[in-house]
Structure formats: structure tokens, C-alpha cells
Amino acid sequence: MTAAVQGRCDARFERVRRVFERSFETGELGAAVAITLDGEPVVDLWGGWADAARTRPWQRDTIVNVYSTTKGVTAICAHRLVEAGKLDLDAPVARYWPEFAQAGKERIPVRWLLSHQAGLPAVRKPLPQDALYDWPVLCEALAAETPWWEPGTKHGYHALTYGHLVGEVFRRVEGRSVGRYLQGELARPLGLDFAIGLPASEHARCAEMIPAPAAAGGGAQDVLEQLSKHPSEMVRLAFDNPRGRRGHVNGAAWRSAEIPAANGHGDARSLARLYGALACGGEQGGVHVLSREAIARATSEQAFGKDAVIGFPMRWGLGFMLRHDMMPLGPNQATFGHAGAGGSIAFADPVARIGFAYLMNQMQGGTTGDPRGFRLIGAFYGALAG
Numbered sequence: 001m002t003a004a005v006q007g008r009c010d011a012r013f014e015r016v017r018r019v020f021e022r023s024f025e026t027g028e029l030g031a032a033v034a035i036t037l038d039g040e041p042v043v044d045l046w047g048g049w050a051d052a053a054r055t056r057p058w059q060r061d062t063i064v065n066v067y068s069t070t071k072g073v074t075a076i077c078a079h080r081l082v083e084a085g086k087l088d089l090d091a092p093v094a095r096y097w098p099e100f101a102q103a104g105k106e107r108i109p110v111r112w113l114l115s116h117q118a119g120l121p122a123v124r125k126p127l128p129q130d131a132l133y134d135w136p137v138l139c140e141a142l143a144a145e146t147p148w149w150e151p152g153t154k155h156g157y158h159a160l161t162y163g164h165l166v167g168e169v170f171r172r173v174e175g176r177s178v179g180r181y182l183q184g185e186l187a188r189p190l191g192l193d194f195a196i197g198l199p200a201s202e203h204a205r206c207a208e209m210i211p212a213p214a215a216a217g218g219g220a221q222d223v224l225e226q227l228s229k230h231p232s233e234m235v236r237l238a239f240d241n242p243r244g245r246r247g248h249v250n251g252a253a254w255r256s257a258e259i260p261a262a263n264g265h266g267d268a269r270s271l272a273r274l275y276g277a278l279a280c281g282g283e284q285g286g287v288h289v290l291s292r293e294a295i296a297r298a299t300s301e302q303a304f305g306k307d308a309v310i311g312f313p314m315r316w317g318l319g320f321m322l323r324h325d326m327m328p329l330g331p332n333q334a335t336f337g338h339a340g341a342g343g344s345i346a347f348a349d350p351v352a353r354i355g356f357a358y359l360m361n362q363m364q365g366g367t368t369g370d371p372r373g374f375r376l377i378g379a380f381y382g383a384l385a386g
Contacts, residue, residue, distance in 0.1 A: 003030075003057040005047035012383060016043050019379040023372055024048055029362035030058040030207050033376050034268035036276030036355040039284055043380070044269055050207040050361065063193060063265045064207040064359050065249055069346050070196060070264030071162055072338030073274070075114060075298065075319025076290065077178050078166055080185070083294040087173050089114075089318065093165075096172045103146040113165045114318040115302035116155045119147030120165060121309050122237035131242045132160070133257040135177075139168045148234045149308065155316060156308030159238055163261025166319070179258040189287045192274060194266030197258035206265060207361040209249045212342065238309055262340075268357040275337060275348035276355025295350070299336045321347075328374055330354070330381050339369035345377075352384065 005024070009017045013035070020033055030048035034041065050056040081087035087096070089111040094101035100108075105118075112118040123141045131137045142164055149156070158165065167178045174181055179197035187194055195202070230236045248254045254263055277284035282291055290298070301322060304315040315322040320336040321329075329335040329347045337347025337356075342363025347356050358373040 003048050003054075005045055006060070007032075007045040007047075008041075008043075009045055010042040013043055013380060015383050016376060016379045017045060019375050020045050020047070023375070027362065028360065028372065029054075029210060030062070030064075031358065031360035031362075031372070032058065032062070032064075032268040033358045034272035034356075035380055036272050036279075037384075038353050039276055039280045039355075041269070041272070044272075046268070052208055052210050058207065059205075061193070061205055061267070062207050063198075063202070063205050063267050064344075064361050065209050065255075066264050066266065066271075066344045066346075066359055067262050067340030067342060068159065069271070069338050069340035069344045069357075069359075070259075071261055072320055072346060073182065073194065073196070073264055073271075074163060074166055074170075074178050074260040075338075076274070076278075077181055077186070078114065078170055078319060079290055079294050079298045081170065081173055082297070083291055087169070089297075093118075093169060096169050097143070099140070099143040102144050105147065105151070108147075108151045110169060111302065111318060112151055113158075113162070113169065115316045116158050116162065116307075116314075117152050117303055118158070118165065119149045119151045119156070120145055120161055121148065121156050121158045122161065122234055123241055124233075124237065127242040129242050130253070132259055133253050135164070135168075135258065138164050142168075154308050155303035155305070155314065156234075157238075157310045157314065158261070159309070160259070160261050161238075163259055167258070167260040177258050178260045186274070186287075186289065187270075190270075190273060190277070190284060190289075192266065192270035194264060194270040194274070196260050196264045198255045198263075198265045200252065200256060202265075203252060203255050206250075206255060209342070210362045212363045212365045235309055266359075268346075268359045271346040271357035271359070272355040274355070275346055275357065276353075279348040279350045279353050279355050281350075299334070327369070328377070329356075330377055339373070343370040343372055345369040345373040352381075354380075354384075356380070 032046035035043040277289045299317040307314045315324040323329040323335040332351040335349040339345040364370040
């Protein structure tokens with residue numbers, strides 16, 4: 001039984017609808033895809049089910065956890081402080097967060113937090129179960145931590161720590177948390193249904209996140225689960241400290257907390273609108289997001305090569321994944337955005353002036369997008385090319 005695909009799609013991009021509809025015949029549970037072109041919505045589709053039991057159809061107002069796709073939104077907030085002259089990317093983190101200067105970290109610049117070069121993907125000491133929901137506890141642990149490699153010499157994905165590292169600098173500079181700032185300065189002005197720290201009143205609209213299925217041979221297909229059992233202490237702790245946090249993403253504590261690396265909740269329409277603004281010079285409907293200069297700075301390449309944590313090549317700007325062969329965000333090299341564990345992905349293409357977002361609740365075995373989103377991207381660009 002499949003809940004029908006709903007929404008609108010310009011006739012020019014009908015192949016996107018067809019690809020989206022076919023995905024529900026091959027394992028998709030619930031999902032949404034939204035695309036803007038020149039700042040205008042041209043695709044806004046949703047379908048399937050919001051729960052594993054298939055009792056709640058995915059509605060127009062269904063929202064979902066986007067995991068690390070959250071990181072791009074956090075980066076946008078940080079770059080607004082840079083643009084305003086409040087945050088210096090080349091200043092040491094300790095200028096804004098003095099406690100961070102412990103354990104040889106006094107010279108680490110802010111830019112290395114955004115580009116995953118700080119050497120802090122994990123905390124060595126065991127963290128209490130609720131550490132992800134206790135901002136001071138995790139920030140104190142990171143301030144005391146010794147880098148796992150010489151900062152600046154390589155990059156490694158800060159899967160969870162990114163949000164607290166960038167978020168604590170943000171809080172010290174701005175006074176508000178990333179989540180509170182996002183609501184006041186971007187979500188409300190732009191009409192975005194997206195939050196980092198979701199009010200309890202909105203939890204009922206959330207789709208249930210479903211773990212990746214087991215591989216055909218019976219072993220775990222979920223890459224996050226595999227990484228949490230990795231023989232490298234650094235990699236294992238990056239994905240499993242605090243222990244046993246997996247499976248909590250459908251609970252009230254996860255949804256309500258502010259975890260700026262991983263627990264943004266929203267819809268595809270909002271992310272496409274936000275990235276569509278960046279694709280069109282940084283404004284949408286008279287609302288300023290970032291200047292062209294700020295966008296160019298945020299998307300300048302900082303690191304490219306094998307990632308020290310997840311093991312495959314990544315190309316990083318300042319908080320954004322940049323297009324490369326293993327991150328095929330369309331054909332244009334200037335494309336930037338972020339993907340999340342299980343399959344979600346959102347990006348801006350400033351060459352073609354496109355904002356794109358695909359969100360889902362049935363996770364697949366990957367940390368940075370998966371074929372479902374990439375097929376939709378390919379279908380859209382194919383239609384765009386005629």
C-alpha cells in the first residue's frame with residue numbers, strides 16, 4: 001500500500017515526478033522533494049508514509065529530522081555573523097571561547113571548526129547518556145579535549161561535535177543559540193518551517209525516522225552503525241560517545257534539544273527556499289540571507305582529499321560540502337550544500353540558480369546522501385537541459 005504522491009510540479013520537470021513516484025515502488029517509505037529555479041518553486045512533491053506502520057500519510061506539513069543536512073543551516077547562521085563583522089574566521093577560537101585554549105588548542109582558528117580541520121571529531125572520556133541534550137557538559141568536554149591530529153594538517157568529519165564547536169562560538173559572539181537565532185532572523189522572515197530545537201507543540205508533525213535495513217547477507221547495512229563499531233578509537237567515539245544514543249531520534253528529548261550538527265527538523269520546501277536564496281545572490285523576497293561576497297567566502301575550498309574519519313574523499317568549504325565526483329550535486333562545480341545520514345540532501349547551484357532539497361524518513365546505508373536523492377538531482381538537470 002502506497003500513499004499517493006501529492007503536490008505540484010511544473011510540466012517541464014515531469015520526469016522528476018516520475019522518478020519520485022518510482023522510488024516508492026523500490027523501498028521508499030515517506031519523502032519530499034522541492035526545487036526552486038530563479039527563486040521560484042518549480043517542484044514541491046511529497047508522498048508515502050510518516051511512520052513505519054503506514055498509518056500516517058506524509059502530509060504537506062510533515063516535517064522530519066534531516067541529520068547532518070542541519071550543518072549547512074548552522075553554517076549559514078555563522079556566516080551571517082562573519083558578514084556583520086562580529087566573527088573573524090581567522091581569529092583563534094579562544095578569543096571568543098577562552099576555555100577552548102586548553103590542551104594545545106589556543107591557536108586553532110574559527111575556520112578550522114567549519115572545515116572539519118580542528119582535530120576534534122570525538123571526545124575521549126565517556127560522556128553521560130544525556131550529554132547531547134546538555135549543552136554545557138559537551139562544550140566543557142570539547143574545551144578540555146586534546147586534538148586527535150595536528151590541527152590544520154588534515155580534515156576529518158566532525159559528525160556531532162561540529163554543531164557544539166561552531167554553536168558555542170556562535171553563542172559567545174551573538175548571545176543567542178543557533179536555534180533561537182535561526183528562528184528570529186531567518187525562519188520567520190523567510191517563512192521557513194525549519195527548526196534546530198523543535199517546540200513540543202510541533203512534535204506530532206514529525207515523521208518517524210526508520211533505520212537502514214539489514215544488508216542481504218544479514219549484516220548491518222547502516223554505515224553509522226558500522227562506524228560506531230570501528231576498530232579505530234577515534235572513529236568509534238566520533239559516532240558512539242555517548243554510548244547508545246542511536247534510536248533516540250524519534251523521542252521528545254532529541255527533537256526538543258539543540259544539536260546544530262544533526263537534529264534540524266523541517267520540510268524540503270523550506271530548505272529549497274533557503275538554498276534558492278543563496279543560489280540567486282543571497283536574497284529571497286526582499287529578505288537578506290548572505291551577500292555575494294559572504295557566499296563566495298563560505299564556499300571557498302578549504303580541504304579536499306581522503307577524510308580521516310569516514311575514509312572517503314570529501315571536499316569542504318566553510319561549513320558546506322562542495323561538489324566533486326563522489327558528491328555529484330549536478331554538473332556545476334560551484335554547487336554547495338550538505339547531505340545527511342540516511343539520505344537527505346540540500347544544496348544551492350549559483351550557476352543554474354537552483355535550490356534543491358530531498359528529505360526522507362527511511363534511512364539507507366550512507367553518511368552523505370544516497371542514490372535516491374542523486375537520481376532526483378539527475379532527473380531535474382536532465383529536464384533543465386531539455
